[in-house]
Amino acid sequence: MKSIFSIKNIWALSLLLGACSGLVEDLNDNPNSPITAPYQNILTGAEVGNIVLQTGETARRAGIFCGYYTGIDRQHQGFSTYTVTTSDFDALWDDAFVNTLRNARITEEVALEAGIEGVTKGITQVLQAMAFGTATSLYGDIPFDEAAFEFENPTYEDQVQVYGKIQMLLDAAIINLQTGTGRPAAGSEIYLDGDPVAWIEVANSLKARYYMHTKEYANAYGAASVGISSMARSLYAPHGTGADESNLSYQFFAVEVRGADLIVSDFMASMVAPDGAISPDITNYRGNAKTNETARFNFLFQVNSAGVQPNTGDGWASQTASAPLITYEENLLILAEAGLRSAGFATGLTHLNDFRIFMASGGYMTNADLAQIQYDIYVTADFQAGGMENIDGLSVDNALLREVLEERYVTLFGQIEGFSDTRRTLGESAVRVPVVPNEGTDLPGRFIYPQSEIDRNSSTPNPLPGLFDPTTVNL
Numbered sequence: 001m002k003s004i005f006s007i008k009n010i011w012a013l014s015l016l017l018g019a020c021s022g023l024v025e026d027l028n029d030n031p032n033s034p035i036t037a038p039y040q041n042i043l044t045g046a047e048v049g050n051i052v053l054q055t056g057e058t059a060r061r062a063g064i065f066c067g068y069y070t071g072i073d074r075q076h077q078g079f080s081t082y083t084v085t086t087s088d089f090d091a092l093w094d095d096a097f098v099n100t101l102r103n104a105r106i107t108e109e110v111a112l113e114a115g116i117e118g119v120t121k122g123i124t125q126v127l128q129a130m131a132f133g134t135a136t137s138l139y140g141d142i143p144f145d146e147a148a149f150e151f152e153n154p155t156y157e158d159q160v161q162v163y164g165k166i167q168m169l170l171d172a173a174i175i176n177l178q179t180g181t182g183r184p185a186a187g188s189e190i191y192l193d194g195d196p197v198a199w200i201e202v203a204n205s206l207k208a209r210y211y212m213h214t215k216e217y218a219n220a221y222g223a224a225s226v227g228i229s230s231m232a233r234s235l236y237a238p239h240g241t242g243a244d245e246s247n248l249s250y251q252f253f254a255v256e257v258r259g260a261d262l263i264v265s266d267f268m269a270s271m272v273a274p275d276g277a278i279s280p281d282i283t284n285y286r287g288n289a290k291t292n293e294t295a296r297f298n299f300l301f302q303v304n305s306a307g308v309q310p311n312t313g314d315g316w317a318s319q320t321a322s323a324p325l326i327t328y329e330e331n332l333l334i335l336a337e338a339g340l341r342s343a344g345f346a347t348g349l350t351h352l353n354d355f356r357i358f359m360a361s362g363g364y365m366t367n368a369d370l371a372q373i374q375y376d377i378y379v380t381a382d383f384q385a386g387g388m389e390n391i392d393g394l395s396v397d398n399a400l401l402r403e404v405l406e407e408r409y410v411t412l413f414g415q416i417e418g419f420s421d422t423r424r425t426l427g428e429s430a431v432r433v434p435v436v437p438n439e440g441t442d443l444p445g446r447f448i449y450p451q452s453e454i455d456r457n458s459s460t461p462n463p464l465p466g467l468f469d470p471t472t473v474n475l
Contacts, residue, residue, distance in 0.1 A: 038110070038114075040188030042110060043104075043107045043123070043189060045099075046099075046127050049095065049098075049103055051237040051248070052095050052100075053131065054415075054416065055247075055323040055324075055415075059416050060252070061447070063418065064076065065419055065422075066422040066435060067265050068264065068413055069263065069268075070264075072262065073260050080438050080439075081438060082438070082439060082440070084467060085451070086450055086454060086464075089447055089449070089450040089451075092447065092450070093135075093450040094452075096135040100127065101131040101147060104128045105124070105148065108120075108124040108125070116184070117179075118176055118177075122172075122176030122199060125169055125170070126203050126206065129169045129170045129203075130206060132144060132162065133163075133209070133213075136162045136471075137416070137420050137471075138446060139448075140471035141158055141461055141472075142162060143157065143459075144161075144162050153459045154457060155459050156460070158472065159473055160214065163213065163214050166210055170203045170206055170207050179196075180196050191237070195233075201226070201233050202233070204226045205224060205227035205326050205327075205330065205331045207220075208223035208227050208338070209334065212337070215473070217337075217338040217341040218343075220338040220342075221338035221339050221342050221343065224335045228328045228330075231328050231364065234325075236322035236325060236327065238322055239319065239322060239323065241319060241320060247317055247319060247322075249316070249317035250312050250317050253310055263307035263309055264307070264308040264310065266281065269297075269308040270282070270284035270285065272286065272287075272296050272297040274293055278308075286406060286410070290375070290378065290388070291376070292372060292373060294373075295370075295372035298311070298369070298372065299367055300315060301316075311367075315365075315366070317414075327364065328358075329411055330408075330411070332351060332354055333351075333352075333407060333411060336351035336352040337404045337408065340401055345380075345396055345397050348404065349380065349383075352400070352404055353377040355407065356376070357375070359375040360374070360376075380396065383396045384399075387399070389402075398430050398431050402430070405425060408421055409421060422435050422443060423443075423445060424474060426443065444468060446471050448464065448466065
């Protein structure tokens with residue numbers, strides 16, 4: 001996570017590689033002006049594309065739809081009232097299928113031509129799986145087998161089938177990573193510098209994430225059990241002090257003067273704001289005799305003239321803050337939820353307490369003041385009727401599940417997974433995080449297909465699903 005890159009330069013490379021298509025293949029080829037690059041450069045481009053996909057506008061849009069953010073001006077105000085058009089998703093679709101997936105596949109092909117397989121191939125397969133997983137979660141049915149530019153009208157595949165193929169792709173990636181050979185050139189893999197052990201854990205955590213999407217909780221628990229085992233093996237996007245190296249949330253809120261467009265929702269802010277003077281609703285504060293969220297509020301947020309916004313000074317959205325992609329903290333909470341659902345209360349509570357022990361030492365909060373932190377372990381009595389986490393008399397299992405889901409919602413702030421969770425648990429009214437629609441009676445169920453895809457691909461589903469239509473796994 002120590003390599004620093006120029007988003008501007010690598011982004012230009014990504015666009016160059018993505019601009020080629022079969023319609024102009026071999027046209028005006030000039031041997032003095034190559035359109036390919038060494039595999040290690042393309043690998044960096046694929047990873048930068050993945051950063052933009054996972055932490056850029058796609059994540060902000062998902063955050064609006066799941067209650068993290070409220071748009072207050074320009075197009076983001078429209079997004080908050082669910083006023084969207086198909087063209088609003090053109091660039092977001094390309095972030096997945098061109099700038100991440102295509103570049104990852106080209107990396108694999110060019111590396112193979114150079115005689116590089118093993119670890120490098122495994123990393124490219126994990127990146128492909130992550131792009132596919134994000135896309136199918138958001139859009140539902142997507143191209144998979146034909147998701148390459150040589151197909152004029154790539155066929156869409158059922159979402160459940162796509163998730164199954166993602167799992168097989170990750171299995172293949174793990175086999176390649178286990179060889180330990182063919183590690184990418186030093187510095188070209190900007191997340192974990194090609195560490196195969198760390199990448200194997202990442203692949204297993206992604207398997208667990210996607211099993212959560214499909215509600216295969218026993219499988220999710222098994223995969224997370226061999227998933228990311230420490231903060232050091234988490235997949236974080238690195239950032240630096242240069243203008244083109246900065247955290248994308250920092251660029252949006254602090255540099256592009258877009259802070260007037262988007263604020264943290266009252267609901268989200270009130271969950272961790274411990275002070276009635278700054279909380280929109282102090283009754284919604286999740287702190288208790290064992291929990292003090294002061295440090296987390298200060299890590300995540302700042303209060304300015306627009307309202308509560310991400311902390312661009314020394315916290316979550318600071319200029320050099322590493323952005324979470326798939327992490328140790330997410331893996332711990334997969335173990336807690338999937339363990340509870342598949343193995344029972346004691347297993348779920350043990351893993352939730354593992355997470356709280358992690359947080360008590362500062363956890364993922366890079367600016368934590370230990371004097372503002374309290375995450376004491378919970379005991380069974382806390383979830384029994386009348387306990388501090390069950391004042392409304394739920395079953396002990398449901399009381400614990402509600403706490404885990406709430407913890408996931410807060411921990412995954414600003415990430416696409418928050419939107420995945422709100423849709424996955426929508427029918428579990430007793431335990432789900434009680435996000436309410438900004439307008440009307442329904443929460444968004446998906447991203448809609450982009451106009452660019454509708455215009456160019458005759459295989460695009462017809463009739464087109466709408467914003468409020470659930471994807472197959474969330475029916």
